[in-house]
Amino acid sequence: MHPNSAYRSGDRALQETLIDQVGIGMVFAQTSDGPRVAHTPLLSTGDGAVQFHLSRGNALAKHLIGQTALLVVNGPDAYVSARWYEDRNTVPTWNFIALELEGPVRGMEAEGTLAMLENLSRRHEGRAEGGKPWSMAELTDERKRKLVAGIVGFEMEVFAWRDTIKLSQDDSAGDRARIAEGLQANGSHAIAELMRTLVSDEETK
Template structure:
């Protein structure tokens, strides 16, 4: 039996653009391995997605981590392990007092957005000249562009420092076999109740709640 993520049908997100949006806007993800000892080593890392944006079946993910990290140790000597990569978008507590139609019959809940990528993870770039340099430049350029300003390059750093830092890290790659999107955005409520939740979130004057309210509004029919 293949075990996936439990997702009620009205909360399932299958649209490739929606999945890609979460990965691109929230690239700092949790990676959890299923090792042979059942220890489940895990790590939080920024990931790059490669492949055709509209074709999740072509996607692959790259990152890097310290060689001393137990995740890297679990993948040593060419080992390839099952893993799940979890990208998390906005989330927010929802008070039933914000509903209109279902105020008297509802309980508190939590709205959230997430993408689960299941596949196999392995070390990447070992013994491949230029792989780590290319990966690091791609990662820096991608996120430097998100914040604007001048590009960053490490050429001003001493070569010995750069060499030492690169020697202490190793690349990893995850090849997906299943990608599941979850968006719990009160889709099971009436339009009036959803409007009430959006208004309640805006009144919180909190950045995370504002992000959830904006996401809910963007998904309205």
């Protein structure tokens, strides 16, 4: 994570919201075959753990159980042009939101894995537009069995939550407003809105 402590929120509710809204992350681990990474949907249990699953054929799946791994969730990001600063004797930068989660990983039984998949689909189906929401109840028992047989469910007990909320906190209110306007005009609506809502004037110079 970024070494500047000004970019740390330590806000657990915000961290949980990032997991919920982004919905997918990357899991990293060192293995006997070298470092490995995989993308996976994430589901926070709300009590300090995060669940995810991988295909049994994934190169990382066979190594994770019993290991300490790292999960990374990337939020909105955007290039910040130096043209948006009042003093152009500065340099461009990048604003972004990211979260690191570190902890030991255990394997999940088939029943727990299926429950995780049901919770994931229910949550995201509720956000999808058009048509009747899909439900896992529409699957036959045989289809469910094959689904669970083809994946491995995991749960990480998160020992460390580390976020970076880099939204021009170390710039003046005027520069921050101009940066947000520039990002908005460039189509980076999410990061512009977060600059306006997550950073208060008291956090700036």
